[in-house]
Amino acid sequence: MQEPHDVFEKYSPELRLLLALEPEPECRGTEADSPRTGPAHCLSSCPWFFLPPATHSRRSWDISQRVGAFYNTLGLMLATRAFSLIGKRAISTSVCVRGGHGVAKVEDYTLPAYFDRRETPLPDIAYVQTLTPEQKALKEKEKGSWAALSNAEKVALYHLSFKQSFAEMNQGTGEWKSVVGGIMFFVGLTGLVVLWQRKYVYGPVPHTLDPEYKQQELQRMLDMRMNPVEGFSAKWDYENKQWKK
Amino acid sequence: MFFLNSIIKWSPVASRCYSHGKVETDEEFDARWVTYFSKPDIDGWELRKGMNTLIGYDLVPEPKVLDSALRACRRLNDLASAIRILEAVKDKAGPHKDIYPYLIQELQPTLAELGISTPEELGIDKL
Numbered sequence: 001m002q003e004p005h006d007v008f009e010k011y012s013p014e015l016r017l018l019l020a021l022e023p024e025p026e027c028r029g030t031e032a033d034s035p036r037t038g039p040a041h042c043l044s045s046c047p048w049f050f051l052p053p054a055t056h057s058r059r060s061w062d063i064s065q066r067v068g069a070f071y072n073t074l075g076l077m078l079a080t081r082a083f084s085l086i087g088k089r090a091i092s093t094s095v096c097v098r099g100g101h102g103v104a105k106v107e108d109y110t111l112p113a114y115f116d117r118r119e120t121p122l123p124d125i126a127y128v129q130t131l132t133p134e135q136k137a138l139k140e141k142e143k144g145s146w147a148a149l150s151n152a153e154k155v156a157l158y159h160l161s162f163k164q165s166f167a168e169m170n171q172g173t174g175e176w177k178s179v180v181g182g183i184m185f186f187v188g189l190t191g192l193v194v195l196w197q198r199k200y201v202y203g204p205v206p207h208t209l210d211p212e213y214k215q216q217e218l219q220r221m222l223d224m225r226m227n228p229v230e231g232f233s234a235k236w237d238y239e240n241k242q243w244k245k
Numbered sequence: 246m247f248f249l250n251s252i253i254k255w256s257p258v259a260s261r262c263y264s265h266g267k268v269e270t271d272e273e274f275d276a277r278w279v280t281y282f283s284k285p286d287i288d289g290w291e292l293r294k295g296m297n298t299l300i301g302y303d304l305v306p307e308p309k310v311l312d313s314a315l316r317a318c319r320r321l322n323d324l325a326s327a328i329r330i331l332e333a334v335k336d337k338a339g340p341h342k343d344i345y346p347y348l349i350q351e352l353q354p355t356l357a358e359l360g361i362s363t364p365e366e367l368g369i370d371k372l
Binding site (some may be wrong): 118119120121122123124126137142143145146147148149151155157158160162167168170171179188209 | 273292293296297298301319322323324325326328329330331333336337359360361362364366367369370371372
């Protein structure tokens with residue numbers, strides 16, 4: 001596999017500076033009276049959104065640095081061109097934060113994190129990052145023959161790199177019992193609320209549900225021969241005045 | 246019902262319907278991965294990347310691929326990763342409980358040579 005920097009050997013010195021292939025000169029806090037389209041060279045203090053997202057690849061990092069410098073130059077050229085249309089104004093020649101602010105603080109959440117996952121058995125970082133002297137000594141011993149390590153030492157080494165074993169990470173929590181229990185509890189509580197409602201909240205039912213009224217309704221349905229073929233009245237025996245057996 | 250049997254063709258389970266392009270054989274796949282892990286100056290990142298990618302596939306790696314990976318761990322002086330790899334392939338086999346014992350049986354010479362204990366020997370396969 002060819003090293004990536006071979007491609008850039010052919011570039012002119014100006015282009016190499018532009019693409020941040022040369023060591024960066026010191027960032028200066030200059031405010032220009034007129035737009036200046038010089039090369040951009042404040043890659044390290046550039047806001048993160050001008051650089052492409054970090055890939056967890058050591059090789060592609062220097063390429064992405066160069067790409068980032070290119071984007072920076074592009075943005076700068078577009079910005080200065082836009083300003084030159086409006087008029088000559090004092091603008092900062094680089095969109096980077098300058099004048100003593102320095103490099104942005106590295107946030108914890110941007111660094112690789114440790115995860116115990118079935119699908120990624122080897123996480124990005126070891127679990128224990130800062131080693132005590134005993135642990136360092138054990139790491140030194142690991143460089144020798146592994147057969148010389150006792151089982152306890154092997155387990156200790158394992159737990160330096162990993163938090164939970166596969167057995168521990170895969171174990172169930174029993175949370176489902178809480179969930180089912182909670183469901184049953186709340187359904188029961190709702191049932192009690194409904195019973196209370198029926199007794200204390202709802203008024204009487206309409207008179208049309210009284211037994212006498214229902215009997216009269218039934219007689220009316222039979223009298224008008226509702227569904228006489230296969231349905232309601234078909235089941236009534238009109239001669240004997242009873243339901244058909 | 247009877248004539249349906251002649252109409253429906255049961256294709257072999259392992260075939261895929263690519264419209265073009267060469268299909269990599271199992272041997273080529275294994276050889277590629279053995280070569281990957283056999284790199285003499287492999288670094289930690291490459292080992293992790295390779296292993297995580299391999300576990301992402303819908304297969305349990307062959308013993309020779311695992312052998313190559315374990316030797317890579319040895320070059321990197323990383324016993325913990327070696328044990329983790331064994332745990333991972335056992336987990337990868339899932340309900341097929343006979344795969345892992347077969348792998349350990351095939352890897353026994355390597356495990357003995359490098360001094361790698363299996364998770365069972367260390368007791369970390371249980372809670």
